[in-house]
Amino acid sequence: EVRLVQSGAEVKEPGESLKISCKASGYPFSSYWIAWVRQMPGKGLEWMGMIYPGNSDTRHSPAFQGQVTMLVDKSITTAYLQLSSLKASDTAMYYCARVGPGTGYQFDNWGQGTLVTVSS
């Protein structure tokens, strides 16, 4: 069974940094892209970027280029999303998702989400 388990909720102050983890299991971790999706309170889904664990190749949404860093540690089948210089507008739920096989870029398995609150 494919599982993506994310780290717990975080409360941060403006200007701080944050690293969210996404632990994958149940499939060959190196062979599937991992995507990151943001959902601001009461809003829709936004693709932030994705990383291929096999070689750490990354693709960023233009809206998030330079704002986030995506990493993987293959030894523990875990992907990370790093956010720096946090602002109140970074308050959101962040999801990791596996990009399924084929060319449709469907997100076929999702983590449970990590709620990030940025407040002074």
Place this chain on the structure above:
Amino acid sequence: QSVLTQPPSASGTPGQRVTISCSGSSSNIGSHTVNWYQQLPGTAPKLLIYSNNQWASGVPDRFSGSKSGTSASLAISGLQSEDEGDYYCAAWDGRLSGPVFGGGTKLTVL
């Protein structure tokens, strides 16, 4: 403003059939396949339909997807109360070089 356009809301009574539309352009729906996601209240999104009309694992055939030109639609037949939630379409966008989502449609079962 989302790249793909969905109606903000849809509704129906139990047992009815409802459809949710998704409009795009030649750079996304017009040249790439469409995926649909269901997000029930307080939960993570779940893949419903991929490659325009293929059921994701475990999805009942009450849900169906179709695509024509630069538009797509999700149909839900035999509407049930547990279908209440948000539905999102998505497709790869060749101009943006990444997947794009619709703004989401909130489905209410009356």
